[in-house]
Amino acid sequence: MSDTDNAPRDSLFEPPAMAEQERMVEAILFATADPVTVKELGDRMPHGSDPAEALVSLRKRYEGRGVQVVRVGDAWAFRTAADLGYLMQREVTETRKLSRAAVETLAIIAYHQPVTRAEIEEIRGVAVSRGTVDQLLEMDWIRFGRRRMTPGRPVTFVVTQAFLDHFGLESARDLPGLADLRAAGLLDNRPSPLAATGQDEDDADALEAGEGQSELFED
Structure with missing residues (x-):
């Protein structure tokens, strides 16, 4: 048996690189209308992924941008930067008043x-x-x-x-x-x-x- 055969092999369940995990979190949040919890992110991502760490990195990358990663309760979502909200006013099609x-x-x-x-x-x-x-x-x-x-x-x-x-x-x-x-x-x-x-x-x-x-x- 050769030394090559004795060399340890990478696990089939080795998680993706953090940069790739960040891209995955970005894609999920972008495609989902409702806020997504860390657990829900983890359920969709490959085994061994760390969505919480990927979120930290993703939030930093979007700081100061027109779209930001924000926390909503115990979940996360992409939202327009607060200071640019006035630009979205024309997108509101429903006005619903309460008694x-x-x-x-x-x-x-x-x-x-x-x-x-x-x-x-x-x-x-x-x-x-x-x-x-x-x-x-x-x-x-x-x-x-x-x-x-x-x-x-x-x-x-x-x-x-x-x-x-x-x-x-x-x-x-x-x-x-x-x-x-x-x-x-x-x-x-x-x-x-x-x-x-x-x-x-x-x-x-x-x-x-x-x-x-x-x-x-x-x-």
Whole structure:
């Protein structure tokens, strides 16, 4: 047997070079509309790959570019640089407004998550319409969280990754403070008209329509 036969052979499962792994991560993020987690990247890449390290390198390469690799919750995606967002305004084809009730409910969930329906109603001072919650669920801006370990084990609500992505947030901790919202004119100091009347949302459709539609979470 020759020395060549005794020489160690490269493993068939040896991972690609890091430069190639970086290209793979780039291709996956570019082709996927929704943010992708590190685990999902690893599942698609060859055995032994290190998508987390490839992401670090890829982020550095796109720093200062018009398109950047950004974190959305626990996932990653290509997004237009924040300072160039104004260039994309003409690409928005759908303008979807929420009622004041939906805005208030969404804001409470975002700032107090995880929160139950009863807690939302206690904060707002009015019953929460099932239609309001259903609308937010259908928009994929909120989802069901863990059940509370209290009598009845009520379900909680939390905001989704789609909500964070829509508003360019890495996590709910990046939400602006209430003072910032008021300073920007996105939140006023008036109490909710529903809370003032003690009516529930289903009995106050006319009042909601009279107040107009809030633009706090407008596309």
